[in-house]
Amino acid sequence: MKPISILAVFFMTATLQLNAQINTGNIIKNLTGSGGSSLTNDEIIKGLKEALTIGSKNSSDKASQLDGFYKNPQIKIPFPKEAQQMEQTLNNMGMTQQTRDFVKALNRAAEDAARKAAPIFADAIMKMTITDGVNIVKGSDDAATQYLKQNTSSPLKDAFKPVVKSSLQKVEITKYWNPLAKSYNKLPMVKKINPDLDEYVTLKAMEGLFTLLAQEELKIRKDPMARTTDLLKKVFGGK
Numbered sequence: 001m002k003p004i005s006i007l008a009v010f011f012m013t014a015t016l017q018l019n020a021q022i023n024t025g026n027i028i029k030n031l032t033g034s035g036g037s038s039l040t041n042d043e044i045i046k047g048l049k050e051a052l053t054i055g056s057k058n059s060s061d062k063a064s065q066l067d068g069f070y071k072n073p074q075i076k077i078p079f080p081k082e083a084q085q086m087e088q089t090l091n092n093m094g095m096t097q098q099t100r101d102f103v104k105a106l107n108r109a110a111e112d113a114a115r116k117a118a119p120i121f122a123d124a125i126m127k128m129t130i131t132d133g134v135n136i137v138k139g140s141d142d143a144a145t146q147y148l149k150q151n152t153s154s155p156l157k158d159a160f161k162p163v164v165k166s167s168l169q170k171v172e173i174t175k176y177w178n179p180l181a182k183s184y185n186k187l188p189m190v191k192k193i194n195p196d197l198d199e200y201v202t203l204k205a206m207e208g209l210f211t212l213l214a215q216e217e218l219k220i221r222k223d224p225m226a227r228t229t230d231l232l233k234k235v236f237g238g239k
């Protein structure tokens with residue numbers, strides 16, 4: 001290739017890269033509804049991080065308080081799916097209080113585990129890039145929640161499971177579960193039930209936490225009263 005051709009390719013590549021950077025900035029500014037003049041990319045990323053920090057703290061606080069799971073019908077952990085027939089059968093046998101105590105114990109374990117979420121969320125928020133910000137702004141009303149779900153599910157599970165296990169032991173879950181399982185499994189013509197309660201509660205605790213986080217995100221996006229800082233008002237004010 002001649003020298004002049006090499007120079008032409010170099011300048012063409014540099015121009016394309018510069019245009020891509022400019023277009024990325026314009027995409028973010030246009031999508032915020034700010035008119036493209038009052039917000040910098042840095043402000044938008046800081047605003048998104050602030051929104052996620054506030055939302056994740058609020059959701060963690062709600063989930064980890066007493067009855068945060070148990071008295072919230074949206075995230076309350078029920079009998080394991082494969083054991084719901086067992087629950088109904090035992091209730092019909094007059095063991096309603098025992099099944100309620102068991103469900104309460106499951107939810108107490110989830111409430112304990114939720115306390116571990118905040119630092120894991122914070123780490124993922126700090127790692128947010130400009131590309132992440134573009135995708136969140138362009139995305140659906142739960143795009144920020146989905147970002148955290150994608151980037152924290154594995155460490156959340158690792159952190160939650162030992163807490164769930166310890167909590168279930170603390171509330172003596174076997175005291176509730178073993179009599180229920182024994183009573184049910186003695187019945188003729190039933191499939192023996194023995195779910196992995198640690199795994200079940202861990203996954204349901206994570207699911208409930210992300211449900212609350214999506215609600216917090218929607219508030220910030222849609223409700224001006226939920227934008228509690230000047231930066232949030234500036235970033236989300238045009239949405």
